[in-house]
Amino acid sequence: THLAKGTEAAAISTEASVAAKEGAVDAAEVARRARTDAVSTGLVRKSGDRRAEGRRPKGSKPRSDQPLPKEKCKAEAKDADVAATREAKSAFQARRHIAALAADAAADEADDSDELEGTGNAYRVSRAAMRAARREKATVASPEKATPAERAATEAKATKRAGKGADAEASAKRAAEAKRAQSRRTWIRARAARASESAAAAKATGEAARKGAAKALAGAAGSAAGPVAGALSGILCFVLAVLVASQLVSAIFGFWKSEAAKASLEGLPPYITVEMVEAALQCQEEYGHPAGCTLAQIICESGAGDHLSLLAERDKNLFGIKWASSFLGCPEVAGKSSWATNEEYAGQVVGIMADFTVFKGHRECIVFRSRVLLANARYAGNPLIRQAIAEKSSDKMAEGLKDAGYATSSEYVASLKSAMDAYGLRRFDDMSLEDFRSGAADGDAIVAAAMGQLGVPYVWGGTTPGVGLDCSGLTQYCYAQAGISIPRNSEDQAAAGRRVPLSEAKPGDILWRPGHVAIYAGGDE
Known part of the structure; x- marks a missing residue:
């Protein structure tokens, strides 16, 4: 089946x-x-x-x-x-x-x-x-x-779906808002980027414009630079020429004046200047202190070979004058400084630190020595110093300084007299400042130097003072003591000088005859 x-x-x-x-x-x-x-x-x-x-x-x-x-x-x-x-x-x-x-x-x-x-x-x-x-x-x-039941079920389901839809709608709304915010931020960043780009472009444009303007100005300036530069160059050259000329003239005359004041005298140490000699002669006239002794003190106190000591160079202290509080108000004084020095006590030389006076200049130092230091009763009342002033004697002045306790060295007087002998400094004792400046002192200095060589043997070709001299060697040496340079032999000396009649001869002039020279001392001698 x-x-x-x-x-x-x-x-x-x-x-x-x-x-x-x-x-x-x-x-x-x-x-x-x-x-x-x-x-x-x-x-x-x-x-x-x-x-x-x-x-x-x-x-x-x-x-x-x-x-x-x-x-x-x-x-x-x-x-x-x-x-x-x-x-x-x-x-x-x-x-x-x-x-x-x-x-x-x-x-x-x-x-x-x-x-x-x-x-x-x-x-x-x-x-x-x-x-x-x-x-x-x-x-x-x-x-x-x-049916009603179906519609109720449908409505329930629709309500449920509506709830879910509302949630979905809210979520979608939030997502949309977030998207809009993100879009807003993106737009803001984009706008900022565009603004930055615009600023950079504007800057580049401005730079280009400035460069263009600079080039234009440079071109315009270049086109006009030729004539303007020529005119300015001419004016500038003229101004510079005037300034250089004025500065050169003042520098030359200032240099001559300064060098004339500071130049050393021939026959004296190179650090002894005309300014020092004039200051010594000025103090000799005002205070009576012999100029020869003053110059000898400078040589012995501050001479160091062919230059001055550091104390004399830096602090302008030519005599080793120590500091005292009473010096503070003096116009010549600039202050004080400490130095190490050697001094003799009871026959023993010891090193010490001492305060020394600082001066404004060498002239001020020489003036201060006579005006303030030697005006102290310790020196002004010393009999030997008073005698030196009365007799215008540098030798007595040296003895008086040692007696008053100016220096501690036992050889101080001997060293001063040795310097006077070596450089003919005594000739300044009878000299005035006017004589020195007019040149009259030269003849006296020459005669004094010649007198100082009396008794020295005649040696043909000799040039050593106190040892041996010939006639032209003697005249060359004596003129050197007055700061005058002349040739070596007699014929050249006659050719270099100015010839005058014998009736017009003055002390210090050279007397010449063929093959021989001598020095006129005055009074037909």
């Missing part, structure tokens, strides 16, 4: 499948086999029925000899489209129903077998679930056709 039923079901299923595929099986034949089809239910009508109703088959064309109005053509085209859509839908439903019938038959046939028992029930349950799902979908699409 099972085999027969299965064979019949299989035949029916096969026949239904063929009918579904080829469309050749009539719906009435299927109904005779106890199955409901689309035709019997009125869902699908035969094609002949549609033609009987006067509808034009799909794809048919109107007769060309009967033109239709434009509006009627549009309506008929629309009806044709609707009919075609309905026909396609009916055909699809028919095919699906036939397939469902075939599937039901196959499920029932399989349910009859022991191995596949229950298949039909499972199939029908699944079909019922599918129908319920379609009805629910149809209810959602057409809520007016649903």
Whole structure:
């Protein structure tokens, strides 16, 4: 029995499948086999029925000899489209129903077998679930056709979906706001970048403009630079020439004046300047202190070879005068400084540190020595110093300074007299400042130097004072003591000098005859 039923079901299923595929099986034949089809239910009508109703088959064309109005053509085209859509839908439903019938038959046939028992029930349950799902979908699409329970369930589901939709909408809104904020930030950054680029472009443009302006100005200046530079150069050169000339003239005359004041006298140490000699002669006239002794003190106190000591150079202290608080108000004094020095006490030489007076200049130092130091009662009241002033004697002055305690060295007087002898300093004792400046003192200095060489042997070609001299050697030496340089031999001396009559001879002049020279001492001697 099972085999027969299965064979019949299989035949029916096969026949239904063929009918579904080829469309050749009539719906009435299927109904005779106890199955409901689309035709019997009125869902699908035969094609002949549609033609009987006067509808034009799909794809048919109107007769060309009967033109239709434009509006009627549009309506008929629309009806044709609707009919075609309905026909396609009916055909699809028919095919699906036939397939469902075939599937039901196959499920029932399989349910009859022991191995596949229950298949039909499972199939029908699944079909019922599918129908319920379609009805629910149809209810959602057409809520007016649903039952109250279905509408309530649909509304509940819709409410739930609405809640979820609200959440989704809120999330979407937040996402949109975040997106807008991100877009805003992106726009702000883009605008800042554009502003920065614009600023950079403007700066570059400004730089280019400035450079262009600078080039333009440079070009304009270059075009005008030639004449302007020429005029300015001429003016500048003239001004510089005037300044240089004025500075040169004042420098030359200032240099001459300064050098004349500071130049050393020939026959004296190189550091003994004209300024020092004039200051010594001035103090001799005002205070009576012999100028020869003053110059000898400078040589012995500050001479160091061919230059002055550091105390004399830096602090202008020519006599080693120590500091006393009473010196502070003196106009010649600039202050004090400390130096290490050697002094003799009881025959022993010891080194000490002492404060020495700082003077404003060498002239000021010489003036201070006579005006302040030697005016002290310790020196002014000394009998030997008073005698030296009265007799204008440098030798007595040296003895008086040692006696008054001016220096501690036991050889102080001897050293001063040795300097007087070596440089002919005694000749300044009877000399006035006016005589020195007018040159009259030169003759006296020359005569004094010649007198100092009396008794020295005559040596042909000799030039050493106190040892041996010839006639031209004697005259050259004596003139050197007065600071005058003359040639070595007698003929050259006669040629270098200015010849005057013998009646006009003055002390210090050279007496010449061929092959011999001598010095006129005055009084026909």
